[in-house]
Amino acid sequence: VRPRASVTGFAALEPAPDTVPREGWRRLADPSRAELDPRSEDARFARLDRAARLLALVARRALGERAIAGDRSGLVLGTVVGSLEADERFDESRSLEGGPSPLLFPATLATAPLAELSIRLGLRGPVEVVSAGEASLLEAIALGVRLVEAREAELVLAAGLEVAARSSGALLGDAGVLCESAWGVVLESDGVSSRSKRGVLEVLAPDVAGEVSSLRSDLLGNRAGPELARAFAGREPRVVAVRDGLGFAAALRFTPDLG
Amino acid sequence: MARGDGIAVAVRGVGAVTALGSGVEALWAGLASGRRALSGEPLAGRIDRARARVELARRASDLERRALAPEELFLAFAFADALERAGLDARDLSGERTAVVVGTTKGALSDCERAFRRAAVERARPAGPLGSPAQFLAGAAGARGAVLAVSQACSSGTAAFAHGARLVSSGEVDRAVVAGVETLEPFIEEGFRSLRALDPRGARPFDRARGGLSLGEGAAVALLERATPGERGVFVRGWGGASDALHVTAPDPAGEGLARALRAALVRGAVPAREVAFVCAHGTGTVKNDASELKALERVLAGGEARVFSIKGHLGHTLGAAGAIDAVTAVLALERGAVPGTAGLEDPEPAGALRLPRTLEPIAGARFGLSANAGFGGFCSALAFEVVA
Numbered sequence: 255v256r257p258r259a260s261v262t263g264f265a266a267l268e269p270a271p272d273t274v275p276r277e278g279w280r281r282l283a284d285p286s287r288a289e290l291d292p293r294s295e296d297a298r299f300a301r302l303d304r305a306a307r308l309l310a311l312v313a314r315r316a317l318g319e320r321a322i323a324g325d326r327s328g329l330v331l332g333t334v335v336g337s338l339e340a341d342e343r344f345d346e347s348r349s350l351e352g353g354p355s356p357l358l359f360p361a362t363l364a365t366a367p368l369a370e371l372s373i374r375l376g377l378r379g380p381v382e383v384v385s386a387g388e389a390s391l392l393e394a395i396a397l398g399v400r401l402v403e404a405r406e407a408e409l410v411l412a413a414g415l416e417v418a419a420r421s422s423g424a425l426l427g428d429a430g431v432l433c434e435s436a437w438g439v440v441l442e443s444d445g446v447s448s449r450s451k452r453g454v455l456e457v458l459a460p461d462v463a464g465e466v467s468s469l470r471s472d473l474l475g476n477r478a479g480p481e482l483a484r485a486f487a488g489r490e491p492r493v494v495a496v497r498d499g500l501g502f503a504a505a506l507r508f509t510p511d512l513g
Numbered sequence: 514m515a516r517g518d519g520i521a522v523a524v525r526g527v528g529a530v531t532a533l534g535s536g537v538e539a540l541w542a543g544l545a546s547g548r549r550a551l552s553g554e555p556l557a558g559r560i561d562r563a564r565a566r567v568e569l570a571r572r573a574s575d576l577e578r579r580a581l582a583p584e585e586l587f588l589a590f591a592f593a594d595a596l597e598r599a600g601l602d603a604r605d606l607s608g609e610r611t612a613v614v615v616g617t618t619k620g621a622l623s624d625c626e627r628a629f630r631r632a633a634v635e636r637a638r639p640a641g642p643l644g645s646p647a648q649f650l651a652g653a654a655g656a657r658g659a660v661l662a663v664s665q666a667c668s669s670g671t672a673a674f675a676h677g678a679r680l681v682s683s684g685e686v687d688r689a690v691v692a693g694v695e696t697l698e699p700f701i702e703e704g705f706r707s708l709r710a711l712d713p714r715g716a717r718p719f720d721r722a723r724g725g726l727s728l729g730e731g732a733a734v735a736l737l738e739r740a741t742p743g744e745r746g747v748f749v750r751g752w753g754g755a756s757d758a759l760h761v762t763a764p765d766p767a768g769e770g771l772a773r774a775l776r777a778a779l780v781r782g783a784v785p786a787r788e789v790a791f792v793c794a795h796g797t798g799t800v801k802n803d804a805s806e807l808k809a810l811e812r813v814l815a816g817g818e819a820r821v822f823s824i825k826g827h828l829g830h831t832l833g834a835a836g837a838i839d840a841v842t843a844v845l846a847l848e849r850g851a852v853p854g855t856a857g858l859e860d861p862e863p864a865g866a867l868r869l870p871r872t873l874e875p876i877a878g879a880r881f882g883l884s885a886n887a888g889f890g891g892f893c894s895a896l897a898f899e900v901v902a
Contacts, residue, residue, distance in 0.1 A: 325755070325773060334641035336664070338625065341642075341700075345629045348703055359704035360762050360889055363618055364643060364664045369890030372758045378770065380754030381892050382672050385620075385643035386661040393661050400679060404519075406754070406777070421628035425621075427637025459685070460659060461609045474641075500640050501651050502660050 259402040259410075261452040261508070263440030264486050265315030266479060267308065268433070275431045279418035280472075282434045285311040298374065303340060305417045306367040308436045313371055313411055316438035323376025328407040329368050331383045331415055332394030334426075334475040336364035338419035367415070379407040387502030389460075390414060390475025391437055391482070392494065396457045396504055398441045408443045414476040433472040437479045452486055453510035460503035462495055471498075482508075519682035521740035522749040524898070526599025527841040528591040531731035532828040535560050536594045540838075541845050544827055544853035545873045551715045551727040551829050553697065557583045560590050580635065583623055583696040585649045587732035587834075588615070591692065592653055595734045606736070607655030612686040615647040616663050616673030616693040618833035618888075623698055646694050650734075658686045664833065665754075666888025667795070669693060670733065671836030674896055675752035677737045688738040693837025697730035701832070708762075716798030716830065717857035718823035719807070719869050726797045729829025733837035735844070747844045750784055750881075750897045753777025757891025763801055764887055768809030771795075774893040775813045775885055782881075782897040787817035789897075790879030791852045793843045795886045796823020797830050802887065803862065810885075811865045819883075820868045820876070826857035836886040840896055843884040847900035851875050 269280045285307045287299045291314075302310065309331065340361040347355040360366060364383045372381050380401055386393040391414030398410035414437040422432060441455065470477055478496045485492040485508040495505035529536065532550035533543030543550060562581075581589060596603060619625070620642040624634045640648040643662040651660040659680060665672040670693025677689030705711055705728060712725035737749060755773035757765040764771070779786055792814070795806055810821055824842055831838055846852045854872040861869040885895040 323758075328754075329756075334644060336620075336641060336643050338642060341625060342629055344704065345626070345700065348700075354703050354707045356704075356707040356709075359707055362700075362704065363666050363889055365618075365666050365888070365890050365892060366761065369761045369892070372756050372890070373761070376758050378756055378758045378773070380894075381665070381756040381890070382754070383643070383664040384661050385641060385647070385664065386659075387640050387644055387648070389661075390644070393659070396659075397676070400683065404679065404683065421625070421631070424628035424631055424634055425625060425637070426639050426641065429639070457685070459609065461657070500644075500648050501657070502640070502644070502648070503657075504659070 256403050257443040258454050259399040259441045260444045260454050261439060262442045262450050263316040265312050265438045266483060267312050267436040277420050278423050278431055280431060280433045281418050282308060290314060302370055303361055306370040309367040309371055309413060309415050310374060312413060312436035312438040316440050322409055325378045326408040327377045328379035328401055328410040329372055329377050329381045330394045330397045330410060330412045331368055332390035332475050333364060333383060333385055333415050334390055335416050335419055335422055337362050337366060338422060339417050342419060342421055387500045388471060388475060388477040388498035389496040389502040389504035392478045392496055392504035392506055395439055395506060399455050399457050402441055402443045410441045411438060412441060413438045416474045416476055431472060432474060435473050435476045435479060437476055451511050453508055456507045458505040458507055460505055462505045520684055522678045522681045523738050523740040523744055524747045524749060524844050525736040525738045526595040527735045527844050528594025529733040529838055529841050530560060530587050530590045531838060532729050535590055537845060544824055547854060547856050547872055549715060549827060549856045556730055557586055560586055582621060584621060584646050584694045587694050588646060588650050588692060589653060591732040591734040595736050599736050603654055609657045610687040611654060611656040612658040612677060612680045612689040613647055613651040613654055613656045613660045614663055614673045614677045614689060614691050615650055616669035616833050616837055617643060617646055617695055618664055618666060618669055621645040622696060622700060626698060626700055650690060650692060654690050656690060665892045665894060666890055667832055668836050668886035668888045668892055668894040669833035671886045671894035671896060672754060674837060674840045675894055678749040678752055681737050681739055691737055692732060692734040693834035694732040695730055695832040695834040697728055702728060710799060712798055715857055716825050718796035718798045718826050718855050719803050719862050720858050721860045721862055723798045723800060723803060725799055727829040729831045731831050731834050731838060733834060733841040735841060745901050747847050747898055747900050750899045751778040751782025752896050754894045759891050762889050764805040765891060766805055768805040770891050771806060771809040771885060771887050771893040772813050774895040778895040778897040784881050784897045786814050789814055789817055789819045789881045789883055790876045791820040791846060791882045793839045793884040794821050794823050796825055798825060807862060807864050810867055818866050818868060820852050820870050820874060822852055822855045822870055826855050839884040839886060843882045843898050847882050847898055850877050
């Protein structure tokens with residue numbers, strides 16, 4: 255019998271409604287050291303870039319005080335813009351007299367924030383980034399569900415993260431004002447822990463997904479985030495699906511645990 | 514035929530474009546001869562664009578009418594190569610039952626570089642840096658199943674293969690077009706130079722005097738499909754992923770993450786470690802990677818006499834494409850009953866019972882082969898293949 259993937263934690267970071275756009279983005283507040291880890295000095299905090307701090311914060315909110323270190327704990331991140339902001343910082347350093355910064359180059363990998371978080375939390379299972387247009391968050395969660403169902407992991411923190419980058423307008427085309435956001439879902443193999451179990455997620459064939467007409471395409475890869483939050487808060491089974499105009503689509507069914 | 518859990522996954526066709534030439538025949542010829550193609554000369558000018566466009570031109574889309582970005586050209590050629598070898602037409606792949614998974618670290622980097630400078634990007638990339646190559650390949654294949662990019666640093670191509678195999682094995686799709694692609698832009702060259710990670714003599718994987726890596730670019734594509742009863746050929750039997758959770762760039766000196774990824778691939782495929790004939794290894798040529806990797810392989814494959822080789826002394830480290838090119842090389846080795854040696858290797862590191870060939874060696878009767886990769890952040894992935902003769 256294939257294990258099922260239960261949702262045991264959820265968090266979202268979105269800018270306050272009155273946030274004024276800057277360089278084409280409504281931005282999240284910068285996380286403080288105390289928000290990430292109020293119990294310690296957190297020596298690694300200073301070396302984290304903004305993307306790594308935002309990912310660490312949404313992970314902390316989704317996990318609470320739980321320790322999830324282990325060989326069977328994985329991490330998946332969905333994103334459209336990826337490391338674009340870190341790329342810009344490294345690119346700027348290329349014109350410096352001493353040459354580009356070796357400290358900035360490793361952050362130009364989209365996986366860099368995951369490296370920091372896997373070290374912070376001791377996650378030694380599968381870790382990867384996925385990118386699937388506006389279905390990126392759902393595709394990250396879908397991969398987490400598949401890893402649990404196939405017994406490749408017992409716990410997966412699946413997240414979505416979009417961080418402001420100055421060059422996003424030029425690269426992505428006229429996307430209007432974009433919105434930074436971070437979403438985190440804790441998935442666990444049922445039977446491992448029933449603590450704070452909200453319900454079960456299943457992956458559906460993407461052809462059930464119709465074109466989404468919601469106005470939140472400003473969330474980029476996290477477009478399904480608000481729908482997901484509504485599903486997790488509800489008492490009825492619900493399908494959350496995205497099909498964007500680029501050929502990316504994903505669909506999940508959430509069945510709440512009412513016991 | 515099925516081993517381990519799930520539906521058996523057959524490799525129906527493979528294609529590649531690398532510094533050794535366009536197509537898997539050029540890849541194998543270069544590997545077999547031990548040729549070192551480490552000049553860094555851009556590939557884009559050497560690809561047979563007409564051949565790359567053959568498949569695109571058959572499709573009723575605008576793909577064939579516009580200029581291709583370098584990563585798109587690489588994918589188009591490797592895709593056409595894989596289709597040709599599989600005896601398939603792109604139309605055979607269309608529809609909801611086909612997935613596309615592309616591994617890359619920087620994706621559409623050439624257009625990103627233009628965007629950094631507010632220079633005109635010829636064509637907007639609304640799917641973003643990573644997703645754009647996957648969107649392109651899905652368009653070329655007419656695929657409407659899951660379409661996504663996978664990024665796992667230098668094991669991105671391996672993770673893409675693993676995910677495609679996962680989707681076919683679970684029955685979610687009937688076939689998956691899996692790929693790895695990377696273009697070598699000045700951005701990347703300057704980055705690795707700043708890290709002092711490059712060997713001016715060219716990469717010498719597993720050599721005691723190795724001094725760093727050589728960079729390369731390219732792509733590999735494979736068509737994975739639900740196997741039919743009694744089918745012969747090469748199958749993806751297992752896959753596994755793990756991470757070190759230790760350092761943002763350096764590997765675990767003991768190779769623990771890689772060892773866990775390898776074991777997971779063996780267990781999933783029910784592959785006995787002592788029956789593994791070879792490993793197409795990550796073998797970058799850096800002091801730390803190769804030492805860590807040999808430790809992991811010695812531990813996981815204890816009791817056997819597997820041959821371990823790296824192709825990065827032939828064609829450089831192709832980053833996000835490397836795992837896919839390594840996987841395709843493993844498939845070719847099983848099909849052809851031989852493993853290439855490691856180009857540039859003169860004085861091999863001690864490796865216990867493992868054998869580090871310097872030149873082509875026959876492996877007649879071999880059933881199982883592995884490919885494995887590790888990347889910055891300590892992220893590791895491994896694949897297990899079986900040939901059924």
